[in-house]
Amino acid sequence: MPELLDLAKRIADSARPGEEVEAYVSRHRDTDIRVYQGDVESLSSAESAGIGVRVVSGGRQGFAYVGNLDENLAREALEEARDNAGFASPDENVGLATPDGVAAQPLELWRDTLASFPTADKIALALDLEARVRAGDPRIRQVVSTDYGDGQAESAVATSTGIAVASRRTNCYLSADVVAGAGDDTQTGVGYTVGRAPDELDVAEAAGDAIERATRLLGAKKPKSARLDVVLDRRVTATLLAILSGTLSGEEVAKGRSLFAGRLGEEVATTSITLVDDPTNPLAFGATVYDAEGLACRRNALVESGRLSGFLYDTYSARLAGTVSTASAVRAGFKSTPGVGARALSLVPGDVDQEAMIAGIGNGLLVQEVSGVHSGVNRVSGDFSVGAEGLLIRDGALAEPVREITIASTLQRMLLHVLAVGSDIEWLPGVASGVSLAIADVAMSGS
Amino acid sequence: MTETETPLVDPAAIERTLATALARGGEFAEVFVEDRRSTGISLDDRRVEELASGRDRGAGIRVVVGETTGFAHTADLSERGLLAAAEAAAAVARSGGPGVRTVALEGRDVPSPSTVGSAPESVPKATKVELLQRADETARAASGSIVQVSAGYGDSRRRILVANSDGLLVGDDQVRTRFSVMCVASGDTGMQTGYESLALTVGFELFDRFAVEDTARQAAGRALAKLAARPAPSGVVPVVIKSGTGGILFHEACGHGLEADHIVKDASAYRGRVGQLVASPLVTLVDDGTYSDQWGSSAIDDEGKAAQRNVLIHDGVLTDYMWDFLRARKEGRSSSGNGRRQSYQHLPMVRMTNTYLLAGKDDPDEIVAQTPYGVYVAKLGGGQVNTATGDFVFGMTEAYLIENGRITEPLRDANLIGNGPDVLSKIDAVGNDFDMCPGTCGKDGQSVPVGCGQPTLRVTGVTVGGTAGA
DSSP states (O other), X not given: OHHHHHHHHHHHXXXXXXXXXXXXXXXXXXXXXXXXXXXXXXEEEEEEEEEEEEEEETTEEEEEEESSOOHHHHHHXXXXXXXXXXXXXXXXXXXXXXXXXXXXXXXXXXXXXXXXXXXXXXXXXXXXXXXXXXXXXXXXXXXXXXXXXXXXXXXXXXXXXXXXXXXXXXEEEEEEEEEEEETTEEEEEEEEEEESSGGGOXXXXXXXXXXXXXXXXXXXXXXOOEEEEEEEOHHHHHHHHHHHHHXXXXXXXXXXXXXXXXXXXXXXXXXXOOEXXXXXXXXXXXXXXXXXXXXXXXXXXXXXXXXXXXXXXXXHHHHHHTSOOOSOEEOSSTTSOOEEOOSSEEEOOOXXXXXXXXXHHOSEEEEEEEEOHHHHBOTTTOEEEEEEEXXXXXXXXEEEEEEEXXXXXXXXHHHHTEEEEBSOOEEOXXXXXXXXXXXXXXXXXXX | OOOOSOOSSOHHHHHHHHHHHHTTSOSEEEEEEEEEXXXXXXXXXXXXXXXXXXXXXXXXXXXXXXXEEEEEEESXXXXXXXXXXXXXXXXXXXXXXXXXXXXXXXXXXXXXSSOOSSOGGGSOHHHHHHHHHHHHHHHHHTOTTEEEEEEEEEEEEEEEEEEEXXXXXXXXXXXEEEEEEEXXXXXXXXXXXXXXXXXXXXXXXXXXXXXXXXXXXXXXXXXXXXXXXXXXXXXXXXXXXXXXTTHHHHIIIIIXXXXXXXXXXXXXXXXXXXTSBOSOTTOOEEEETTSTXXXXXXXXXXXXXXXXXXXXXXXXXXXXXXXXXXXXXXXXXXXXXXEEOSSTXXXXXXXXXXXXXXXXXXXXXXXHHXXXXXXXXXXXXXXXXXXXXXXXXXXXXXXXXXXTTEEEEEEOOEXXXXXXXXHHHTEEEEBSOOEEEEEEEEETTEEEEEEEEEOOEEEEEEEEEOSEEO
């Protein structure tokens, strides 16, 4: 890893007077294994790396990248970024991060055991999961794919403004995509387990999860449309939080594209809602020491007891809003410039488990899965309409499964209609944790 | 396009790489080389925020042994880099090698269905930037209620070379140009958004064929119309879908379910249904990688197979699925030219190209006039399908109520949900108009450019996921 930081520093040190230069260097080693019917279907193992260079000059930003660690190509990218900067509109708020004195929280995100874990044992893990799912329930008709994947990611950021940091992390997962059937009836489910090294994976849990999700919807029918209370399953809540985080981006707020613009300090949710983004929590899948501009990550409270208390900022959006970065710069990789994003969202858990929550609402719907989130949620207007499947709740208990429905409301209404926050917090892949969440008065569209 | 530049890799080095890939007992080996250059420019909040350029090049090598595929990729296109990747991909062949196999490559030319009049790399950056500024000004001039505009320009040139142990050696040079505008309008009822895009497999002459001002006005108009929108109905109603973006319905409702990888794994509602009526007899559905200039077009797919026009459903009867090399090989047939991949770092799989419904006989205005009550969808924004169950959703981003055969009030955004075979059987009118739209299709973590298209059509009943009583 020192060589990544050294390369980044050499590029950043090439800044000319009056110019700021940032180099972001990353390298990944990934293994992806898919098994099918007791055999390896595909095995891919590769390393990829690249460098992205930002140049800021006279309030103008330019960017270029190259999918390679060749220093000559990196210097070509620097020249290209310089040239590109000349075409941007000047803006005094444009600039690179500067050290802000916040100390980095040490996090153990790297496991040496991952690199030494033999490929044959990775294959065995995937085969074990597939076998467990097949044997687990006679209604499992097909295990469409069972995947093992792992990655070792290293990155470094250096700027001519004093940033020079490097970090690394490992991760791995196992997942099974399952079809259950009884007669003409078909349902699907996905089960998974994640960790930072293979010994942290729980194969039995992933198998059980896949089986339960696929089989409990068998016999699902399309119900009549109704307005009702819903309980969101943990994974669904995590999806909802990820959507919400887009509306809490300081950049979207400053540009007038957030439904929360101008509402800081207002009551936007029921008092049971406290939402934080804390990448320094080692339990979070998205935990990380530094943000994509090289600032130390920190805990940011966004909603406290229902009151809107903060937004997420990177360097540019913070300057635009007249505040400081919350170290919330994220980037999709070396091919793009940083933007604002959450990494480790969670609701502060309540004190009821899902069963008690279901008993509490009496009649309604348990939402197990949602679909069409990218096409059905508008982060600017707040309109929310997604495909759903799950189980009806009758007399405080789970009743028959339902499918081919939508649930609709607005993000604003849903937050103000939270009935209860579950105690069952679970850290999930992605940027958010899940808890069961009960929400009142949602429109369910069916037949 | 004629290849005027030097080959990406020396064919002799590729022959040696294929031999190395097969040395441990592989039955089939393939080298996929890619060199991609791209430019992206974004305008937001009245400012040209950034101009970004990128270069990616590398090779992906796969080796097939029995039912197992080994894959490795490298950004090092030297012979040493290629041989190392070939060794890594060959490692899946655990049984040891049956000896040396040599490969003799035979170069082929496949003409591109698309034309490039003006190579984007030869157009000054300032000219590209100016397009964005014109779009911003036009959108803001549409109304004082337009409070924010963002616009994006992008072009890419992707040169690929595919060689395999069957002796195939073929290349393609793909140039794509795109432009998009997103507007936010603000009014008494809150904020609304409108989006419009242009994207074709052509060069900079895209902007001779289409005016960015029109794109900007359409995006602005869409946001403005929704300021007065009321909540969409909740429940089953007749839906008329305007020509163009409604192609997403077919992409989701049956396109994915007709991909052979889902079929062979019994994960599609369309398995075992070739020869059967799976849609209204008004439905003839085609997937066509040869459609000139469209967003999903190319000379060859990413396995070197010449692009084809494949009829999937003819007069409502399922005629065939879409195939890539591996799935076709297993069935002892040939690929339909649908093996695609996001980049050299990805394995190919079955993907759509340009998927569209052929035009019918009905007058589009008459279709609306003969609908007493329903929803008119002028623009769809995307969707998702569960191929195993056939349940799919798609989102409407510009829609109106139909009352007494007339388009009346605008509706807020909502998803529609249906089951593929069920919705396809409920199409009772197909217009004599037609339009295509570009999109990005995501599958198993890989994104590829696709086209969708359809004439105006009516579905007798779809569940609209709004909040108002139907």
